[in-house]
Amino acid sequence: MSAAQRQVKFEVSEEGAARVxxxxxxxxxxxxxxxxxxxxxxxAAQPNGGAxxxxxxxxxxxxxxxxxxxxxxxxxxxxxxxxxxxxDTGAVAWWVPPxxxxxxxxxxxxxxxxxxxxxxxxxxxxVFCVTASRKWYVxxxxxxxxxxxxxxxxxxxxxxxxxxxxxxxGNVDLPERATAAKLEExxxxxxxxxxxxxxxxxxxxxxxxxxxxxxxxxxxxxxASFPEKVLVDLGCTLGKVMEHKEGGKHDD
Amino acid sequence: MFQLPTLDSSxxxxxxxxxxxxxxxxxxxxxxxxxxxxxxLMPARIGSDHIKTCQEVLGxxxxxxxxxxxxxxxxxxxxxxxxxxxxxxxxRPACVIEWGGQSxxxxxxxxxxxxxxxxxxxxxxxxxxxxxxxxxRTLPIYTPNIVMECASDTYWYGELDEESALEExxxxxxxxxxxxxKSMVTRAMFDAVFPSWAIGGGTKPLGRRTLxxxxxETKERRIAEVIEAVLKLMAADLPNNDxxxxxxxxxxxxxxxxxxxxxxxxxxxxxxxxxxxxxxGDYFESCGEDTVDANDPAVFRExxxxxxxxxxxxxxxxxxxxxxTEGDWPGMKRGRR
Numbered sequence: 001m002s003a004a005q006r007q008v009k010f011e012v013s014e015e016g017a018a019r020v021x022x023x024x025x026x027x028x029x030x031x032x033x034x035x036x037x038x039x040x041x042x043x044a045a046q047p048n049g050g051a052x053x054x055x056x057x058x059x060x061x062x063x064x065x066x067x068x069x070x071x072x073x074x075x076x077x078x079x080x081x082x083x084x085x086x087x088d089t090g091a092v093a094w095w096v097p098p099x100x101x102x103x104x105x106x107x108x109x110x111x112x113x114x115x116x117x118x119x120x121x122x123x124x125x126x127v128f129c130v131t132a133s134r135k136w137y138v139x140x141x142x143x144x145x146x147x148x149x150x151x152x153x154x155x156x157x158x159x160x161x162x163x164x165x166x167x168x169x170g171n172v173d174l175p176e177r178a179t180a181a182k183l184e185e186x187x188x189x190x191x192x193x194x195x196x197x198x199x200x201x202x203x204x205x206x207x208x209x210x211x212x213x214x215x216x217x218x219x220x221x222x223x224a225s226f227p228e229k230v231l232v233d234l235g236c237t238l239g240k241v242m243e244h245k246e247g248g249k250h251d252d
Numbered sequence: 253m254f255q256l257p258t259l260d261s262s263x264x265x266x267x268x269x270x271x272x273x274x275x276x277x278x279x280x281x282x283x284x285x286x287x288x289x290x291x292x293l294m295p296a297r298i299g300s301d302h303i304k305t306c307q308e309v310l311g312x313x314x315x316x317x318x319x320x321x322x323x324x325x326x327x328x329x330x331x332x333x334x335x336x337x338x339x340x341x342x343x344r345p346a347c348v349i350e351w352g353g354q355s356x357x358x359x360x361x362x363x364x365x366x367x368x369x370x371x372x373x374x375x376x377x378x379x380x381x382x383x384x385x386x387x388x389r390t391l392p393i394y395t396p397n398i399v400m401e402c403a404s405d406t407y408w409y410g411e412l413d414e415e416s417a418l419e420e421x422x423x424x425x426x427x428x429x430x431x432x433x434k435s436m437v438t439r440a441m442f443d444a445v446f447p448s449w450a451i452g453g454g455t456k457p458l459g460r461r462t463l464x465x466x467x468x469e470t471k472e473r474r475i476a477e478v479i480e481a482v483l484k485l486m487a488a489d490l491p492n493n494d495x496x497x498x499x500x501x502x503x504x505x506x507x508x509x510x511x512x513x514x515x516x517x518x519x520x521x522x523x524x525x526x527x528x529x530x531x532x533g534d535y536f537e538s539c540g541e542d543t544v545d546a547n548d549p550a551v552f553r554e555x556x557x558x559x560x561x562x563x564x565x566x567x568x569x570x571x572x573x574x575x576x577t578e579g580d581w582p583g584m585k586r587g588r589r
Contacts (some may be wrong), residue, residue: 004322005319005320005321005322006321006322006323006324006325006570007325008311008314008315008318008321008325008326008327008328009311009325009326009327009328009354010307010310010311010314010327010328010329010330011307011327011328011329011330012279012303012304012306012307012310012329012330012331012332013303013329013330013331013332014272014275014276014303014331014332014333015331015332015333015334016271016272016333016334019266019267019268019269019272019301019303019304020266020267020268020269021265021266022259022263022264022265022266025259043259043265044256045265046258049261049265050258050259050261051258051259051263051265052256052257052258052259053256053257053258053259054256055256176271176334
């Protein structure tokens, strides 16, 4: 007695960002006067691995809008998170009010009293910003009021942050997307990672003895609330920085 | 001559987003750390799509564990997604694992079981019960007992015969009752197709020691082989599937064991039953479902260990069904199944 062996099927798939296959092409025709016209075309894969653009059809304005929505992964509407300060296609910025949070240090020497230290300490109000190219910035703000366009920015007093405010992410696991729903994940990624060394060597904080002395004092509980006088004024406002999203030499 | 425009060869026909690559790489690392694989399962050339590579390796692993199946066609799926819950340090990706079986269609089990029962009382019943027991823990199959439960659900208001349904619909009108009885599936039909031991509870099945003794004493090689297959099946150590926590009714059966070639009742009942469930929309098809942390090797180690036992049981089940339904048992019409 014999019979064909049965096949065992095993499929692994994923939700969200997955492998995408070339499905359509859009050809754009432009007139000298500035008007334009677009057509949508199917794609036929060739046995040799190449592909051919098939005859197409006119692309309607509705199809353009639908494609734009799909590509930007934007919902048409919804509730706006109360901490979001700014959002456009290139960046999202949000506010984290002053609060007590745990902070983790792992420095090579003994400057903080031990190689590894972690305490719950006070933090100033912060503004985080993530750009479409996944550059991640943080700045400090004084007070506990929600920042506005004219709010002055101060240097975030943390290790592993460049002069421009860009965060050196190292091997930190970052959330996949910077959307309003994921802000807390970004906050956690910042505060739950190790701070290892200052990236700004002058004027990270106005504190006698410099940044190590300051953070050692914070970790030793010498300041019950965050001493805002140590913050270094950047001489620009939130509105200005979001307008230009100016970066330093590490931004590229 | 008109020619359609071609895309430059540097334009890729598919893209794997960074997030997907990362998720795939982490998943591959988890599987490797779970320690289920060896070099022989790895593809010769590993592509850039790690999810695809994982699928290939998992498929080979499962094919190795389930080699030689002749009746059953198990299928598995793993779906990676972002978890809904936080663990305090960001989101952990989850893996939804589902497994079940494609249907092998209809095979007749009656001639073999009746022959066994004729050779030794309760032997046919013991084989059928062992088959049902393991099938419910691996890949459920429609057997006479289950078909009668389906009839009870579909026609008899959950009772063991049609009397309550007749009462409900016709009251004391004897004529109307008989009219309805003629048009529906009745308990008498079951009694006509199946022997009572195939659809009733009743006596205890034979024990392992008796089966060993029977296998040693029988002069019929096929009976000895069936008993050997049943003993393997009885050795399967699997926990009971907790079907109660799933929503709806299970319809993902891996096949139908009809009684014989004259058994039109089984297919009539199952047609009506599946039609009823399909219309309700309240059903599920996978035999097993689990959501686990996609980055935790310990969880997968445990799952692979469980699936090895599951695969052993499926191979034994497949072997028994093959032995019962293949070839010409006495009473089976030659050339037909």
